[in-house]
Amino acid sequence: MTNDNIERVLDVLRNVDGFADVTPDTVTVQRLGGLTNLVYRVEYAGQSVIVRIPGEGTEAYIDRAVEVHNTNVAARTGVAPRVLWADAATGNLVCDCIEGIVTMTPELFHSRPGSPARAGAALRQLHDAGEPFEFRFELFSMIDDYLKVLSTKDIDLPEGYEKVVAEAEPIKTLLAEKTGALVPSHCDPLCENFLDDGTRMWIVDFEYSGMNDPLWDLGDLSVEAGLTDAQDMEMLTAYFGRAPTDEQLGRTVIYKAMCDLLWTLWGLIQHADDNPAEDFWAYAINRFERCKALMTDPAFPGHIEAVRKG
Numbered sequence: 471m472t473n474d475n476i477e478r479v480l481d482v483l484r485n486v487d488g489f490a491d492v493t494p495d496t497v498t499v500q501r502l503g504g505l506t507n508l509v510y511r512v513e514y515a516g517q518s519v520i521v522r523i524p525g526e527g528t529e530a531y532i533d534r535a536v537e538v539h540n541t542n543v544a545a546r547t548g549v550a551p552r553v554l555w556a557d558a559a560t561g562n563l564v565c566d567c568i569e570g571i572v573t574m575t576p577e578l579f580h581s582r583p584g585s586p587a588r589a590g591a592a593l594r595q596l597h598d599a600g601e602p603f604e605f606r607f608e609l610f611s612m613i614d615d616y617l618k619v620l621s622t623k624d625i626d627l628p629e630g631y632e633k634v635v636a637e638a639e640p641i642k643t644l645l646a647e648k649t650g651a652l653v654p655s656h657c658d659p660l661c662e663n664f665l666d667d668g669t670r671m672w673i674v675d676f677e678y679s680g681m682n683d684p685l686w687d688l689g690d691l692s693v694e695a696g697l698t699d700a701q702d703m704e705m706l707t708a709y710f711g712r713a714p715t716d717e718q719l720g721r722t723v724i725y726k727a728m729c730d731l732l733w734t735l736w737g738l739i740q741h742a743d744d745n746p747a748e749d750f751w752a753y754a755i756n757r758f759e760r761c762k763a764l765m766t767d768p769a770f771p772g773h774i775e776a777v778r779k780g
Contacts, residue, residue: 475499479510479521482562486555489514503573503662505747506677506740511567518567519554527743531619532677533605534561540603540679541565543654549595549673568672571665579661579695582668586701589664589691590708592671596654597684603654605680609728610642616735623742628734628758637765638731641724641774648777650683650721657682659691685718689725693760720776727770730761 476494483489483497498513508523524534535558544550551566572578579585613635620627656663658678665672688709692702706714706722714722737754740747764770 475501475508478523479512482521482523482555483512483514483519483564485557485562486519486564488517489519506745518569520551520565520567522561522563522565524561525745528561528677531616531739532561534558536604537561537677537679538563540605540654541676543599543601543603544596544673544676544679546601547595547599549592549671550676551672551674565674568665568667571667571672574661574664574666574671574695576661576694576696578666579697579701582666584704585666585671586695586697586705587708588666588669588671589659589695590688590705592664592673593656593659593684593687593691594709596656596673597687599654601654603679603681606652607655607657607678607680607682607686609645609686609732610638613732613735616732616739619739620735620742623739625738625742627738628755630762631734631758634731634758634762634765638728641728644774644778645683645724648780650685652681653684655679655682655684655687657686657690659687659694661691661695664691683721683725685721686725686729689722690729692722693726693729716776717780720773723764723770723773724777727761727764730757730764734758734761 473494476499479499480492480494480497483492492514496514500511502509502511506525506528508525510521512519512521538556538558541550541556541563542553545553551568554564554566556563574585656673656676656679658675663673663675665674688705692705697705702722703713706718710718734754734757737750737757741750741754
C-alpha cells in the first residue's frame with residue numbers, strides 16, 4: 471500500500487458519518503481481492519468497513535447509478551451488507567464489514583457442507599426482495615453490447631464464437647417465448663461474491679445486477695462453483711423448498727451454457743484492457759470451451775425440450 475493509495479481510500483471514507491477525521495496514522499488499511507475494482511478493509515476506532523473504488527475503464531460497461539440503487543435494495547433485504555455511503559456518479563462505495571465469514575471459492579463450495587443449500591437460500595432471499603432493481607438484464611442484448619465494446623479494441627474473438635452465437639439463436643427465441651418471472655437478480659454470482667459463516671450466506675458486488683429470470687443466478691453460480699449434479703439439486707431444492715421440476719432444471723442448465731457465452735466476452739474485454747488481476751485470455755477461452763461442451767452434450771436437447779413443454 472502506497473501513501474497515495476491510502477489517501478485515496480481515506481478520501482472516500484471521510485464521506486461517512488463518524489469518519490471525517492480519519493488520517494493515515496489512525497487507520498489500518500488492507501487490500502482485498504477484486505477482479506476489476508480496488509477493494510479495501512479499513513479499521514478505525516474499533517470499527518471495520520469495506521471501501522470499494524471502481525477500476526479504471528469499468529464505466530464503459532457498468533452503470534454505477536444502477537449499481538448503487540440495486541446494492542441499497544439488496545442491503546434492505548438483509549442479504550447484503552449495510553451501505554454506509556455511496557456515490558452514484560463515481561461508484562465509490564463504503565459498506566459494513568461482515569465479521570466471522572469466509573469468502574467462498576469453488577474449492578470451499580465443495581468442502582463446506584451445506585454451502586450449495588445456503589447459497590440457494592440466500593439467492594431466494596434476494597429474489598424475494600419487495601423492491602424492484604433498476605436495469606433489465608437481457609442476455610443477448612448484453613452479448614451485442616460487449617461485441618460493440620470489443621470492436622473498438624485490438625483483439626480477436628475465439629475461433630468459432632460467431633458459430634456458437636448463431637447456434638444459440640433458437641435458445642434466444644425459446645427464452646423469449648417462455649419467459650420466466652423477472653425478479654431482482656445478482657446476475658454475476660461468482661463464488662467470491664458469497665460470504666459464508668457456516669449458517670447463512672451474504673451476497674456482495676451488484677455491478678451487473680438487474681431484473682432477470684431467477685434461474686440465471688442459480689445456473690451461473692453452478693458454473694462458477696463447478697457444482698456436481700447432486701450439489702445442483704441441493705441448491706435448487708433449498709431455493710424452491712422442494713425438488714425442481716424438469717422445466718426449472720432445464721432452464722438452469724440452459725443458463726449454465728449461456729452465462730459462459732456471455733462471460734467469454736467480458737473476459738476478452740478485461741484482456742484487451744490489460745487487467746492484471748488474472749490471465750483473462752485463458753479465462754475467456756476456458757469459458758468458451760465449456761460452453762461448447764455443454765451445448766453439444768447429448769442431454770442438452772432434453773433440457774431445451776423440457777423448457778419448451780413448460
